[in-house]
Amino acid sequence: MNRKINMKLLSILLLGFITTSIYSQGTNSDHDHHKYELGVANSLVYFVGENEYAYGFHLHLVRNIIHSNFGYGIAYERIFDKHKHNTIGIVGSYDLLKSLHISIAPGLSFEDSEPSDFKFAFHTEASYDFDLGNLHVGPLLEFAIDPEDYHISLGLHIGYGF
Numbered sequence: 501m502n503r504k505i506n507m508k509l510l511s512i513l514l515l516g517f518i519t520t521s522i523y524s525q526g527t528n529s530d531h532d533h534h535k536y537e538l539g540v541a542n543s544l545v546y547f548v549g550e551n552e553y554a555y556g557f558h559l560h561l562v563r564n565i566i567h568s569n570f571g572y573g574i575a576y577e578r579i580f581d582k583h584k585h586n587t588i589g590i591v592g593s594y595d596l597l598k599s600l601h602i603s604i605a606p607g608l609s610f611e612d613s614e615p616s617d618f619k620f621a622f623h624t625e626a627s628y629d630f631d632l633g634n635l636h637v638g639p640l641l642e643f644a645i646d647p648e649d650y651h652i653s654l655g656l657h658i659g660y661g662f
Contacts, residue, residue, distance in 0.1 A: 534634065534661030537562045537571070541627075541640055543655025545579050549648075554581035556653050558642075562593050562603075569595040575605045577623065577644075579651070584612035587621050587644070599638070602626050609646045621646040627657040634661045 541558040557580070562573035571593040579585040589607020596602060602625065609621040623644040629636035635658065642653040 535564060535566070537564065537636070537659045537661050539636075539657060539659035541642075541653075541655050541657045543640065543642065543653040545581070545651050545653045547581070547649050547651045549650070552581065554579050554585075556580070556655065558653075558655075560591055560603075560605075562591055564593075575603075575607070575623070586610055586612070587623065587646075589621065589623065599629050599631070600626070601629065619646050619648065629657065629659065635659065636661065 537560075539558075539560045539562070541556075543556045543558065545554045545556040546552075547554070556577060558575065558577045560573055560575035562571040564571040571591075573591045573593070575587075575589050575591045577585075577587040577589075587605075587607050587609045589605040591603050591605045593601060593603040603623075605623040605625070607621050607623070608618040610616070610618050621644060623642060625640055625642040627638055627640035629638040637656070637658050640653070640655050640657040642655075644651050644653070
């Protein structure tokens with residue numbers, strides 16, 4: 501019961517953050533200079549149901565749509581926990597403000613011990629980037645859910661635009 505309440509609260513907060521940020525969005529011509537972004541993230545992952553922490557690594561390739569704040573691509577996440585958790589997904593990204601970005605990534609999760617046992621997973625991420633030439637560096641916050649648990653990640657995003 502408590503987990504359902506927490507999920508509803510997190511969903512409401514995330515939806516509120518996304519919708520209010522969309523209304524305050526301006527044009528984002530600073531990121532039109534690159535067609536693609538190759539990004540990596542290192543993060544501390546907290547599994548809520550298991551009350552455990554682990555190290556997480558995330559990799560994505562996003563193609564930005566020219567003259568738009570939208571992008572799409574592919575992503576992979578690896579969590580170095582006892583289950584050796586992996587997720588592969590597609591990414592939709594949106595630049596809310598000049599440096600504030602969100603992405604959603606539905607996909608499939610599996611563990612090393614059962615590589616053919618795929619489970620649906622959903623990730624959403626917000627990052628705030630500082631531009632250093634073609635590099636974008638900054639903090640990120642991720643929320644992910646699959647049928648067995650959900651996790652929250654806090655880390656550092658580094659993207660290379662080309």
